[in-house]
Amino acid sequence: MDAHSPQSNQDYSVCSRESKRTLYSALAEHGSVDAHDQTHVVNFLASASNYGLPGPVECIETANYYLFLSGPYCFKLFRQCPKDAASGEPPRRHSLEERYQLALREIEFGQLYSPKLYLGLVPVWQRDAALFMQVPQTANGEQPSLKHVALQQDVIADWVIVLHRYDASNSFDRFVEHYQPNYIECQKLAHLFEPKSGEEVIDQQGESWLTFLYKSLEDLEPFVRSCDSKTKKNTLRACLNRAKGQLDRSKPAILHREDHGLFRHIHGDVKLSNVVDLRDNFCLINPRVEDEHGAMTELIGDPFYDIAALVGELWSRNLNKQANWVFPIIAADSLTAMPSTVC
Incomplete structure (x- = not known):
């Protein structure tokens, strides 16, 4: 042209x-x-x-x-x-x-x-x-x-x-404020993460993905430090330290998944407010295309990052049953490439 x-x-x-x-x-x-x-x-x-x-x-x-x-x-x-x-x-x-x-x-x-x-x-x-x-x-x-x-x-x-056109006022976070999603609706949530035909296979991103994860934890440090100065309780500090330790232990598993071709472009900002209902299925909107400083970013990494964000929000809303419905559906294929020691 x-x-x-x-x-x-x-x-x-x-x-x-x-x-x-x-x-x-x-x-x-x-x-x-x-x-x-x-x-x-x-x-x-x-x-x-x-x-x-x-x-x-x-x-x-x-x-x-x-x-x-x-x-x-x-x-x-x-x-x-x-x-x-x-x-x-x-x-x-x-x-x-x-x-x-x-x-x-x-x-x-x-x-x-x-x-x-x-x-x-x-x-x-x-x-x-x-x-x-x-x-x-x-x-x-x-x-x-x-x-x-x-x-x-x-x-x-x-x-x-x-x-x-979609109803921007009818995102899924507002739905769960009044109703508990049924199994069919949880299936629709799970299908958001199915690998798509024609999706690009991406490799050699394991170390850069780990760098991103470690930096994400480091970015929480100022907030945790400010909380430390306001209370004698160290619950938040302990959670952050446990997260860092868990990431250290998960490093071999993450690199193993990257070696098996399980890395791809991910949404990066999965939350119920970014899920809209188009009647016949759910759709994800507003993928993360810039970082917190406004710089353009292209997230390539483990789709478990998106899955964890969704399951974590369901748990935080006391929708434990729904989380337990969603996770096995979207994780089944991916878990086959996970070392048995972390399954």
Whole structure:
């Protein structure tokens, strides 16, 4: 595709993963403008008249991104300056290129693990002072009333992830506040972690994964130290020390699993608030694509990390029966490669 002849009438929902990556790369090479702030883009996406779809736009704002829900779609925009009030540090700033890379990493993970939810990545174009973008056709083939084709002189102002619309207020964490998941619902949770066809086999990541795990424990040290100064109890300190000791003892098992090809791209932020119900199945959203300091990251490691996060949250909510339903389903295949001494 000629990078200087963008075609915004491309149907992003029917491309293969490889062709999508080629398309996005070609579009990214086109001219762009990294404005001082995103106000112009946010205002554009918040206006229902810019979609050509019936109904109003619902806007949801988080610390790291915006969601704009219009018609059958949800449009996700990464913040240029994510909020991090807890650190007290000046807001970090993501350039347009960095926001593109963050969105690209999320869409590739999303289309692997939640293909029914993640549709594609589209640019917001700027022509002179005006913005426009291509909204995909609906599931029944209806085209939006607004149709735009980008010209050679147009530039990219930002990127948005396009998802099927989902009820952001109905995440699974809210469900379990009122109901206890049944066995079928726990099966759906377990199926989130099934290896996907065409998933890349990754090796030689064992040591870097261990480095990540040790650093994660080290990052807890300042918090534990602050708690030590406020109480004579050392329960939290003892838990952290036990975790470090357990990681030391688990190192051979982790490297053994890596040797057997069990490492892959993982979500990295599995929690019930990142599980949404699409009626026929559950989907994972919001994979971890940046670290706590705002730097882009690509987590490659043991899927047990994601599994442990889910099972641990179920236990913390006193859903022990549900945890005991979920774990055997998602761990059965992986345990075959685990040394018998740690099974």
